Amino acid sequence: MNSIFEIDNLNLHYDDFQALKDINIRIEKNKVTALIGPSGCGKSTFLRCLNRMNDLIDSCKITGEIEFKEENIYTSNYDVISLRTKVGMVFQKPNPFPMSIYDNVAYGPRCQGIKDKNILDEIVATSLKSSALYEEVRDRIKESALSLSGGQQQRLCIARAIAMEPEVILMDEPTSALDPIATLRIEELMNELKKKYTIIIVTHSMHQAARISDNTAFFLMGELIEFDKTNKIFTTPKNQKTEDYITGRFG
Amino acid sequence: MIQNRRKFSIELENLNTKVFDMGIEVISSFKKVLIACKDSDIDLATEVKEHDIIINDIEISINVDGYLLIAKQCPVAGDLRRIITAIKISNDLERIADYSVNIAKYLIKTKYDNSVHIESISKLGEHIIKMLEGIMTAFKDEDIELALDINSMDEILDDEYDKEVKGLINISKTASNIELEEAMRALLVLKQIERAGDHITNIAENIVYLVNGKRVELN
Numbered sequence: 001m002n003s004i005f006e007i008d009n010l011n012l013h014y015d016d017f018q019a020l021k022d023i024n025i026r027i028e029k030n031k032v033t034a035l036i037g038p039s040g041c042g043k044s045t046f047l048r049c050l051n052r053m054n055d056l057i058d059s060c061k062i063t064g065e066i067e068f069k070e071e072n073i074y075t076s077n078y079d080v081i082s083l084r085t086k087v088g089m090v091f092q093k094p095n096p097f098p099m100s101i102y103d104n105v106a107y108g109p110r111c112q113g114i115k116d117k118n119i120l121d122e123i124v125a126t127s128l129k130s131s132a133l134y135e136e137v138r139d140r141i142k143e144s145a146l147s148l149s150g151g152q153q154q155r156l157c158i159a160r161a162i163a164m165e166p167e168v169i170l171m172d173e174p175t176s177a178l179d180p181i182a183t184l185r186i187e188e189l190m191n192e193l194k195k196k197y198t199i200i201i202v203t204h205s206m207h208q209a210a211r212i213s214d215n216t217a218f219f220l221m222g223e224l225i226e227f228d229k230t231n232k233i234f235t236t237p238k239n240q241k242t243e244d245y246i247t248g249r250f251g
Numbered sequence: 252m253i254q255n256r257r258k259f260s261i262e263l264e265n266l267n268t269k270v271f272d273m274g275i276e277v278i279s280s281f282k283k284v285l286i287a288c289k290d291s292d293i294d295l296a297t298e299v300k301e302h303d304i305i306i307n308d309i310e311i312s313i314n315v316d317g318y319l320l321i322a323k324q325c326p327v328a329g330d331l332r333r334i335i336t337a338i339k340i341s342n343d344l345e346r347i348a349d350y351s352v353n354i355a356k357y358l359i360k361t362k363y364d365n366s367v368h369i370e371s372i373s374k375l376g377e378h379i380i381k382m383l384e385g386i387m388t389a390f391k392d393e394d395i396e397l398a399l400d401i402n403s404m405d406e407i408l409d410d411e412y413d414k415e416v417k418g419l420i421n422i423s424k425t426a427s428n429i430e431l432e433e434a435m436r437a438l439l440v441l442k443q444i445e446r447a448g449d450h451i452t453n454i455a456e457n458i459v460y461l462v463n464g465k466r467v468e469l470n
Contacts, residue, residue: 019434084398206327207325210327223303233328234328234331235327235328235331235332235464236328236332236464237328242328242340243329245330246327247256247326247327247328247330248255248256248259248326249255249256250255
């Protein structure tokens with residue numbers, strides 16, 4: 001397996017509560033990995049560990065190792081800004097900035113010091129094309145991003161992440177606020193994006209995980225119960241707890 | 252833990268029961284046609300032929316139920332395997348029932364003395380009934396070991412079939428035209444009984460898949 005993330009003995013506590021217990025997992029490069037499990041199982045907490053988003057929570061204590069491209073991201077001198085550039089994130093609710101479509105996508109590159117208009121134009125166009133939004137917004141790129149539909153806003157957020165030229169895109173329930181058609185567009189987009197990026201997605205929809213992912217990890221009460229090829233998980237899971245969850249017998 | 256999907260679980264159970272009941276119908280059809288053979292009972296053979304429509308209807312019903320459950324419930328893992336195997340096993344059972352109908356048709360159409368051939372057909376037919384009863388028990392109990400035991404009975408059936416074919420070849424060497432015609436028609440029936448054994452082997456493969464998700468090639 002060509003891993004981009006290697007996680008060993010990861011434990012995470014919020015004060016006395018242990019949210020992740022001894023997680024060991026390898027995330028395959030240029031694949032879609034789905035994280036599934038009932039609410040509170042630790043899947044989003046785990047996702048946020050991958051770009052150190054949990055650093056913002058004071059009560060959070062992490063032990064173990066998370067290696068991104070063979071480098072432990074939890075060493076004290078690791079460049080977190082650079083990590084978050086390489087490991088982008090898309091959230092559950094589309095969260096475009098209250099500015100134009102163009103400025104949303106150009107925001108990150110501008111923060112990185114890119115000022116040349118031609119370069120920014122190209123980054124914006126390429127990112128919007130990669131997120132399958134360009135054709136829909138090319139004539140109104142200077143209009144407010146808030147005028148877009150929910151599905152378009154979410155694709156804009158993906159474009160905003162892509163503009164930073166990440167290697168990994170973390171997605172935390174990216175379609176749960178969208179209608180079925182917008183959901184299918186995002187799912188189709190993920191299939192295209194994985195050619196260039198590694199995608200790790202938290203989803204509450206088992207069938208979304210089955211449709212879009214190559215590998216699936218099932219979390220329960222902070223433990224990684226089973227991690228395998230999605231085809232295997234959804235036809236012949238090894239663990240009875242996985243079977244019970246994906247067949248909807250509990251949760 | 253809270254138990255969910257009660258309605259779906261009941262529907263899956265009903266599908267299972269339908270497959271088992273279809274198996275009972277097919278066994279009954281095979282038993283009746285063998286009695287018809289032994290007693291030269293054309294009425295009973297006709298009943299077997301006409302009853303086939305009911306077996307065909309059960310197969311269609313299992314398929315429709317399975318397709319609807321797939322479309323509406325989006326089953327995965329063990330649930331999906333249960334539906335897929337129900338559809339596949341019902342197809343095999345339907346074919347086995349067709350063979351019993353073909354024996355009935357053979358009996359109805361026979362014009363000359365065929366007592367020698369009836370003996371051979373009965374012998375192989377009894378073997379099929381034992382296999383069918385065993386495989387349906389294996390299905391009901393989800394018993395892989397029994398399914399594999401029943402599968403190994405297919406080799407005995409194949410050996411018996413080969414012996415009968417050699418016997419028919421010997422008969423044909425000195426047979427009159429009428430005897431030859433009867434031998435040829437009997438050969439076709441025997442071949443179908445041998446094929447019924449292969450379908451039972453398919454059912455054994457599906458029982459293994461149902462229980463542990465492994466694909467095995469037994470035939």
